[in-house]
Amino acid sequence: MNTLTKSDAQTLSTEQARPVLDVIDVTIRYGEKPAINKVSLSIPQHRITAIIGPSGCGKSTLLRAFNRMNDFIPNVGMEGQILYMGSDIYARQVDPVEVRRRIGMVFQKPNPFPKSIFQNVAWGPSINGFSGNLEARVEQSIRRAALWEEVSDRLHESALALSGGQQQRLCIARALAMEPDVILMDEPCSALDPVSTARIEDLMFELKERYTIVIVTHNMQQAARVSNLTAFLENGSLVEFGETDQVFTRPQHKRTEDYVTGRFG
Amino acid sequence: MRSDRLRRRHATTKCFRLLCAAVAWAGIVILAVLLFHVSREGIRWLDLQFLTEFPSRFPEQAGIKSALWGTVWLIILTAGISIPVGVAAAIYLEEFSPKNRLSQLIEVNIGNLAGVPSIVYGILGLVLFVRFLALGRSVLAGSLTMTLLILPVIIIAAREALRAVPDSIRQAAFALGATRWQAVRAQVLPVALPGILTGVILAMSRAIGETAPLVMIGALTYVAFVPEGPMDAFTALPIQIFNWASRPQENFHQLAAAGIIVLLVTLLLMNATAVWIRQRAERTGR
Amino acid sequence: MPQVSTANPLLAGASTRKYRTREDLIRFVLFLCAFLSILTTLSIIAILAWEAYSFFREVGVFDFLSGTRWTPLLEPRSFGVLPLVAGTAQIVVGASLIAIPVGLASAIYLAEFASAKVRRVLKPVLEILAGIPTVVYGYFALTFVTPLIAAVFPSTQIFNAASASIVVGIMVLPMTASLCDDALRAVPESLRQGAFALGATQFEVTLRVVLPAALSGVMASFVLAASRAIGETMAVTLAAGATPKMTLDPLQSIQTMTAYIVQVSLGDTPVGTVEYQTIFAVAALLFTITLGMNVIAHRVLARFREVYE
Incomplete structure (x- = not known):
């Protein structure tokens, strides 16, 4: 099903970027029911990869497999391999905590801790044994999340006083403070207004210079606007994966065409 | 036009409603009668001397000094042991435990322990702490007994408070590479704290009023001194009340009433604190 | 930033x-x-189990469970526990006569009739009533309820079952009311709406639809309340007396299982004697009965909750 064969991935990686995440034949089940069925794809470095598909197609499940957040859901079973920089993140000796330190995540609804803005950003580095200048790290992260101008004078006020869009950028800053390689975004704008959404999309453009971003979205315009690569999932199977331009303008599969042109879903 | 039948049906509803309302409000009446009766009987004896004198054979000279201090000792020790253990157990069951047979057994067991009569805990304390561990009839033995008695209450309340913490907070913490304990300690516990505190205070007020287990472990002896360490003998407020109430003389009954006023005021203050914490948490939570 | 390395x-x-x-x-x-x-x-x-085992080596289990004379501290000694069980039963029945109708009616009022405002007043009052220590209820029975009963029935003894029953009933009332309230509120709103849409009045909806739907939850509440009444100690010790006897007259002095345990622990019965071991035998019986009732009630409640989830 997948358009991207192993050799394609190699050409892509030599031409553009090497893969950060390699998904190989992954099947994920809730109990007996497969939610993701034999999906393989390679996520290149310093690119934004969008995962699209109708609701319930398993895109969030797939995303959460990338930093082992599915570990917290009982009765989830996984087959296949997910390689991060060539190492299997589900290998027995690997500590999931270590995975999540390198692969950060931003959730659908902004979920700042009910603490100060500073504490929100500083907590990640401090529990992970960061010994440098914490204040500098916090400032840098908030700046990279394009939030510094708005909060620099009230770092020690509650994060819950921020607007929804600001809270979501704070959550991005919080993830950046860990200096991850990859940032997973699970429909990060679905709870936000159009203006806040535009700001986050701009931010993603800036962030891809330093980070690899994987975003799940149900909003096709958003995928078309922000991503370099797009993967289209349907019923847990990967239908098409390729350059975003190509997926949206010259899809190779009828199902993809129907979906991106809004004929179903 | 309403038929007679329909009118009768509506009348039935009205009567039923009135009956239920009257019965429900009767609770308030009972509470009022009880408080009025106790105050009328006891207020005469309630003065500074009552708080600062030891119990005596002569009602005029009797006070609750040893009982009051005994209760203070008992509650501080009980709180010191039961709160950490109870909250830890709740954290384990709510945040750590795998969903297996043992966890289920522990859960069901805690529910059942909450229903065990307090006098049975008294027997447990008598055999286990007073005799087997040879703690004697000390404040420590009393506190350990009380701890076992209120642990289920604390665990159940703390679990409820932990369950009320939105899962998104845990997810956020885990996604930052926090371990379970780091997530619980730094993010989940602070959010659950007001709820836990409320439960803990209610559990402590239960401990303050419990009498039967203390009678069992032998706290009902004449004690005319204030405990100075955890191994000292002691008496407690409800014990003193029981002692006075079980005497035939009218004067001692009134002393018991005065003791009850002190006990009820203490409980009321604790309950008010719990309500205050709950409301403050609700206000700052938004 | 990621670097090329061979190590994982x-x-x-x-x-x-x-x-x-x-x-x-x-x-x-x-x-x-x-x-x-x-x-x-x-x-x-x-x-x-250990102490009761020692006891039952001296006294037959059957003699204990079926004997009708309980005089372990007096000669001739007799170890028939039935008088204590009867005393406890009398208290439980008396308390239930108060707590069940009043508790259920209060719960119906709270769940079906009362406005949110009234709930906000009544619920805390119930909580306060539930938080009053049992020794206070004992005092209340002795100094308020008993004189009241004696004024109506002059033959009333100073210690009597009626007075203790009444206060134990008041004591378990808040628990009964709030458990019944939970059960009634667990009944889905759609059931009520359906009945109202058929033209039923509030009375008919409550009695014919809501109550039957909540019945197992309500029954479990009663069992839990009764189990609490069985284990109640201080009020019955203070007000019901220390005379183990089989009587149906609520105005007489009786003794419950719990009050007997307190009586022995207050006395100076030497440790290790059969007399002393009686408290473990009685406590074992008490524990078995209350545990059994609680386990059954919790099972029923768990199944009841499943139905409406």
């Missing part, structure tokens, strides 16, 4: 291993705290 970047380093050990240690300590509850139950069972 995800493998736990020394620092990771250190916190893993710490995490495991914490987890173990937390587990011990939770496991303490199992140890508590086992200790209770072990102690009661």
Whole structure:
């Protein structure tokens, strides 16, 4: 099903970027029911990869497999391999905590801790044994999340006083403070207004210079606007994966065409 | 036009409603009668001397000094042991435990322990702490007994408070590479704290009023001194009340009433604190 | 930024291993705290079983359970527990006569009629009533209820079952009301709406639809309340007396199982004698009865909740 064969991935990686995440034949089940069925794809470095598909197609499940957040859901079973920089993140000796330190995540609804803005950003580095200048790290992260101008004078006020869009950028800053390689975004704008959404999309453009971003979205315009690569999932199977331009303008599969042109879903 | 039948049906509803309302409000009446009766009987004896004198054979000279201090000792020790253990157990069951047979057994067991009569805990304390561990009839033995008695209450309340913490907070913490304990300690516990505190205070007020287990472990002896360490003998407020109430003389009954006023005021203050914490948490939570 | 390396970047380093050990240690300590509850139950069972076993080597189980004379401290000694069971039963029945109708009616009022405002007043009052120590209720029985009963029935003894029953009823009332309230409120709103749409009045909806739907939850509440009444100690010790006897007259002095245990513990019965071991035999019986009732009630409640989830 997948358009991207192993050799394609190699050409892509030599031409553009090497893969950060390699998904190989992954099947994920809730109990007996497969939610993701034999999906393989390679996520290149310093690119934004969008995962699209109708609701319930398993895109969030797939995303959460990338930093082992599915570990917290009982009765989830996984087959296949997910390689991060060539190492299997589900290998027995690997500590999931270590995975999540390198692969950060931003959730659908902004979920700042009910603490100060500073504490929100500083907590990640401090529990992970960061010994440098914490204040500098916090400032840098908030700046990279394009939030510094708005909060620099009230770092020690509650994060819950921020607007929804600001809270979501704070959550991005919080993830950046860990200096991850990859940032997973699970429909990060679905709870936000159009203006806040535009700001986050701009931010993603800036962030891809330093980070690899994987975003799940149900909003096709958003995928078309922000991503370099797009993967289209349907019923847990990967239908098409390729350059975003190509997926949206010259899809190779009828199902993809129907979906991106809004004929179903 | 309403038929007679329909009118009768509506009348039935009205009567039923009135009956239920009257019965429900009767609770308030009972509470009022009880408080009025106790105050009328006891207020005469309630003065500074009552708080600062030891119990005596002569009602005029009797006070609750040893009982009051005994209760203070008992509650501080009980709180010191039961709160950490109870909250830890709740954290384990709510945040750590795998969903297996043992966890289920522990859960069901805690529910059942909450229903065990307090006098049975008294027997447990008598055999286990007073005799087997040879703690004697000390404040420590009393506190350990009380701890076992209120642990289920604390665990159940703390679990409820932990369950009320939105899962998104845990997810956020885990996604930052926090371990379970780091997530619980730094993010989940602070959010659950007001709820836990409320439960803990209610559990402590239960401990303050419990009498039967203390009678069992032998706290009902004449004690005319204030405990100075955890191994000292002691008496407690409800014990003193029981002692006075079980005497035939009218004067001692009134002393018991005065003791009850002190006990009820203490409980009321604790309950008010719990309500205050709950409301403050609700206000700052938004 | 990521660098090319042959080593697995995800493998736990020394620092990771250190916190893993710490995490495991914490987890173990937390587990011990939770496991303490199992140890508590086992200790209770072990102690009661051990001492009751010694007792039953002296006194036959059948004689204990079916004897109608309880005079372990007086000659001629007799160890028939039925008078204590009868005393307890009298208290439970009396208390239920108050707590069940009043508790259920209060719950119906709270769940079906009362406005949110009224609930906000009544619920805390119930909580306060539930939080009053039992020794206070004992005092109340002795100095207020008993004189009241004596004024109506001059033959009333100073210690009597009626007075203790009444206060125990008041004592378990808040618990009954709030458990019944939970059960009634668990009935889905759609059921009520359906009945109202058929033209039923509030009375008919409550009695014919809501109450039957909540019946198992309500019954379980009654069982839990009765079990609480059985274990009640201080009020019955103070007000019901210390005269184990089989009587149906509520104005007479009786003795319950719990009050007997208190009586022995207050006296100076030597440890290790048969007289002393009676309290463990009685406590074992008490524990078995209340545990049985609680287990059944919790089972019923669990199934009841499943139905409406």
